[in-house]
Amino acid sequence: MSVHFSSKTDQWSTPQDLFDSYDKLWGFELDVCALPSNAKCKRYFTPEDDGLAQQWSGVCWMNPPYGREIKKWMKKAYEESKRGCTVVCLVPSRTDTAWWHDYAMRGQVIFLRGRLKFGGAKNSAPFPSAIVIFKGDNS
Numbered sequence: 001m002s003v004h005f006s007s008k009t010d011q012w013s014t015p016q017d018l019f020d021s022y023d024k025l026w027g028f029e030l031d032v033c034a035l036p037s038n039a040k041c042k043r044y045f046t047p048e049d050d051g052l053a054q055q056w057s058g059v060c061w062m063n064p065p066y067g068r069e070i071k072k073w074m075k076k077a078y079e080e081s082k083r084g085c086t087v088v089c090l091v092p093s094r095t096d097t098a099w100w101h102d103y104a105m106r107g108q109v110i111f112l113r114g115r116l117k118f119g120g121a122k123n124s125a126p127f128p129s130a131i132v133i134f135k136g137d138n139s
Contacts, residue, residue, distance in 0.1 A: 013119030081134030
C-alpha cells in the first residue's frame with residue numbers, strides 16, 4: 001500500500017477539482033497549512049511558518065495534517081472564525097473522535113459522497129471525508 005494511504009504520512013494533498021468547486025463559492029485568500037508544492041492560494045503558511053502560531057484573516061482554506069495534530073488545527077480554525085474570518089476545512093469524517101465533537105460539530109458540516117483521491121493518487125482514500133465550515137461573524 002502506498003505511503004499516502006498509511007500512517008507513515010499525515011499529509012493528504014487536496015484534490016484540485018474539490019478545491020476549485022469550493023473556491024468558486026468562497027474565493028479563498030489564504031491556505032493555512034500547506035507545502036510550497038501543494039499550496040492552493042497565493043498566500044499560504046508552511047510548516048516553517050507554523051500556521052497554528054499565525055493570525056488568520058479573510059476566507060481561509062484548511063486541509064490539516066490528519067494525525068494527532070488535527071485537534072489543534074480544528075481548535076485554531078474555530079477560534080479564528082470567532083475573530084471574524086471564515087475557515088473551510090477538508091477533514092476526515094471521524095465522527096467518533098473528541099476533536100469532531102469538540103470542534104467540527106460547531107461548524108456547518110457537509111459529508112462528501114464517496115472516497116476522495118488525494119494528490120493525484122491512483123487509489124481512493126481509505127476513509128470518508130467532510131467539509132466543515134466555520135463562518136466568521138465579520139465575513
